[in-house]
Amino acid sequence: MNRFVLFLVFLHFGSVVSAATATDEAFQNLADEYISDLTNFSPVSATSVGDHSADDKLDNVDAAARAGNRSLLMEYIAALEVLDRDNLSPANQVDAEILMNQLKSDLWSLNELQEWAWNPLYYTGLSGGSIYALVARDFAPIENRLRNVTARLLQIPRFLEQSRDALQPERVPKIHAETAIRQNPGLISIIDDLIVPEMGALPAEEQAQLLAAIETARDAVADHQTWLEEELLPRAAGNFRIGAALYDTKLAFALSSPLSRREITARAEQEYETVRNEMYQVAKTVYLEKHPYTSFPDNPEEAYKQTIIRAALEQAYSVLPPRDGIVDIAKQQLQQAIDFVVENNIVTMPDEPVEIIIMPEFQRGVSIAYLDPPGPLDRDQPAFYAVAPLPTDWNEDQVQSFLREYNIYSIQNLTIHEGVPGHYLQIALSNRYPSTLRSVLSSGPFVEGWGVYAEQLMIDEGYLDRDPLMKLINLKWYLRTITNAIIDSAIHVDGMTRDAAMNLMIEGGFQEESEASLKWVRAQLSSAQLSTYFVGFQEHLEMRGAVQDAWGEEFTLRRYHDQALSYGSPPVKYIRALMLNQPIPHN
Numbered sequence: 001m002n003r004f005v006l007f008l009v010f011l012h013f014g015s016v017v018s019a020a021t022a023t024d025e026a027f028q029n030l031a032d033e034y035i036s037d038l039t040n041f042s043p044v045s046a047t048s049v050g051d052h053s054a055d056d057k058l059d060n061v062d063a064a065a066r067a068g069n070r071s072l073l074m075e076y077i078a079a080l081e082v083l084d085r086d087n088l089s090p091a092n093q094v095d096a097e098i099l100m101n102q103l104k105s106d107l108w109s110l111n112e113l114q115e116w117a118w119n120p121l122y123y124t125g126l127s128g129g130s131i132y133a134l135v136a137r138d139f140a141p142i143e144n145r146l147r148n149v150t151a152r153l154l155q156i157p158r159f160l161e162q163s164r165d166a167l168q169p170e171r172v173p174k175i176h177a178e179t180a181i182r183q184n185p186g187l188i189s190i191i192d193d194l195i196v197p198e199m200g201a202l203p204a205e206e207q208a209q210l211l212a213a214i215e216t217a218r219d220a221v222a223d224h225q226t227w228l229e230e231e232l233l234p235r236a237a238g239n240f241r242i243g244a245a246l247y248d249t250k251l252a253f254a255l256s257s258p259l260s261r262r263e264i265t266a267r268a269e270q271e272y273e274t275v276r277n278e279m280y281q282v283a284k285t286v287y288l289e290k291h292p293y294t295s296f297p298d299n300p301e302e303a304y305k306q307t308i309i310r311a312a313l314e315q316a317y318s319v320l321p322p323r324d325g326i327v328d329i330a331k332q333q334l335q336q337a338i339d340f341v342v343e344n345n346i347v348t349m350p351d352e353p354v355e356i357i358i359m360p361e362f363q364r365g366v367s368i369a370y371l372d373p374p375g376p377l378d379r380d381q382p383a384f385y386a387v388a389p390l391p392t393d394w395n396e397d398q399v400q401s402f403l404r405e406y407n408i409y410s411i412q413n414l415t416i417h418e419g420v421p422g423h424y425l426q427i428a429l430s431n432r433y434p435s436t437l438r439s440v441l442s443s444g445p446f447v448e449g450w451g452v453y454a455e456q457l458m459i460d461e462g463y464l465d466r467d468p469l470m471k472l473i474n475l476k477w478y479l480r481t482i483t484n485a486i487i488d489s490a491i492h493v494d495g496m497t498r499d500a501a502m503n504l505m506i507e508g509g510f511q512e513e514s515e516a517s518l519k520w521v522r523a524q525l526s527s528a529q530l531s532t533y534f535v536g537f538q539e540h541l542e543m544r545g546a547v548q549d550a551w552g553e554e555f556t557l558r559r560y561h562d563q564a565l566s567y568g569s570p571p572v573k574y575i576r577a578l579m580l581n582q583p584i585p586h587n
Helices: 004-017 019-036 043-049 063-080 092-113 121-135 142-166 174-183 185-199 204-235 244-255 261-290 302-318 324-342 396-405 408-418 425-430 436-440 444-460 468-490 498-508 514-525 533-555 559-568 574-578
Strands: 354-358 369-372 383-389
Touching: 019 063, 019 092, 019 121, 019 396, 019 436, 043 121, 063 092, 092 244, 092 436, 092 574, 121 142, 121 174, 121 302, 121 444, 121 468, 174 514, 185 204, 185 444, 244 261, 244 302, 244 396, 244 444, 244 533, 261 302, 261 468, 261 533, 302 468, 324 354, 324 383, 324 408, 369 408, 369 574, 383 425, 396 514, 408 468, 408 533, 425 444, 425 559, 444 468, 444 533, 444 574, 468 498, 468 514, 533 559, 533 574, 559 574
Parallel strands: 354 383
Antiparallel strands: 369 383
């Protein structure tokens, strides 16, 4: 149905129902239509959110498909602009704002950022995700899912050919080509690990069809690998730095925050000094436990503080996980965190399932861990806390550097961030909000900011009996959040070099070289994402302070957290307005 006709129909009823009711109904219809159109924008993305009506289709990524998406986005923007958004209910005002932001962001990305022309990871992610999303969760009988796997595997040659036609080697940064070379075979590992073991569920004839599809996909992936290595990589000549104009626009869409790039950097630099000084104070207590007769100078130089902090951190680094035991330790620590949250009445504990898994190969190379929640339409499925294994080609020095960075205390902090009361808990509770649109268009700064907030919340509430080593590692992780925000724009806008970034992370942020090296790669591969943690955390702190002032003696952590997470995961500014009964801000 033409969206303009839809609005005219509802506006015609103005004499029968209130204008507000008509506008709300018109918006709800538009929002529902947008959700149903996800399969037209991207069948793979639709599968990931739980719409399985196009599970047998793989995205078209040619010029015609881009033109179709462009037209659809413009149609939705035009339809949404017809609305008097001030006439909507507060809840629908929020949803209308986040929908408009997403539509304009997608259109800008398509027309201006144009990652489809220079980022091969866009295609490796889609190809791997297209199959992984069908077999990772039991949302339907395995036979049905395997039939759709067969259909999608048969489309892999067409998809990869379209991706090669779209990519312009002279615009592809070398780091993106190198990472795509590592990720591309991940589709084969999904086939071998998750599909082949399940083939017996199909009748013999369909097994034969699936086997043929697998061979077709293997050949296509091998051909694509050859192209990546022999054609794309030698010709890759793009600049991974996207520059001020693109960065600022992308940041504004990603954050949906009044904070500008320069304001974020100024805040982060101020917090950098504050947190390093706090680390020194904690480090002194750790140091005194081992050297009780130490006398500290009244006005120590930075080099002295650095030495004391590093000496204290060495005690945390002495408690290392076994090389192959990180997942098992994360499982133990997740339960420990759950018990603490429940015992201390911090927030409602959801009962949605969560599993800790080895990160799929096609997702590796960007971060050490992530929380993969079920799609908003697959809410009965488990969330996955995915942890990347150590690369098999690392030497012993690299392994030890990694294990020092991800010591027992760090894994605990990571598990709080990704699990409880971090992403798993937050997303499980937020997804109970009835708006599917709001779940689909969740805010990165809200989600990532909550993860950082959860880390500090647990320490503030006395987790691990206020162990100073846990506090020190927690501060180190917050310092990582701060340096992430600094290097994000410094790299893409100011031309920060690898040496300068590594120095800030290693000397300034006390990171191990292996961690800093991975972050340098991640910062090149992404932009505007590393700032979401710091900005979101700052907004969560400010919101909690404002609500605590408004509620006074009626404020409790449980009440605050439950209500803050009851609105879904829109940008923090909207939840703040809803909690304080303020007007909904407009972008």
